[in-house]
Amino acid sequence: DTTVKQNPRYKLARVGKPVNLICSQTMNHDTMYWYQKKPNQAPKLLLFYYDKILNREADTFEKFQSSRPNNSFCSLYIGSAGLEYSAMYLCASSRRTGANQAPLFGEGTRLSVL
């Protein structure tokens, strides 16, 4: 299976409530990324894991958390959702070495915060 899977596809959350998004891949990719995509904006990198090492972007450091319990799974956690978190959340994975490698994206989770 050469796809990245995300669950759920759609998520409705209330302001102030936590949100947990799941991503998985079985391609033995060493790196997994989370991006946020809003309409008419570029996908924005939130954080990524290289193996077990988490790298978070400076401007989203406190807003998002993540865990990677094993090579195949990665989660994105929002402790207290705000209206500004409404967006498409895209997970991607890749392998750092090898010709023609590229981050492959899942279908995304569309989060609506009300």
Add this chain to the structure above:
Amino acid sequence: AQKVTQTQTSISVVEKTTVTMDCVYETRDSSYFLFWYKQTASGEIVFLIRQDSYKKENATVGHYSLNFQKPKSSIGLIITATQIEDSAVYFCAGGNYAQGLTFGLGTRVSVFP
């Protein structure tokens, strides 16, 4: 890449013709990768083609090819023999695996019969 700029917001072309999209990037890295992705109507982002910064030859995959001009920090995408299903938003992205990718705002391509 620290910054990726796509200046063309939208392009309309007639089916079976060629479309060219521009992308300019800024980077402090000596080695980096450049990618083009396509976002479908469902929102899915699909990988199309990649260019390694150290390679002088332009990458080609199917009817996608790149125009890599390193001195200008430019990586254009060329789609030949366009089809209706090529209608999508095309994103340019750059970076390396230690930093993740930076994306441009995208160019919407509409292919008409």
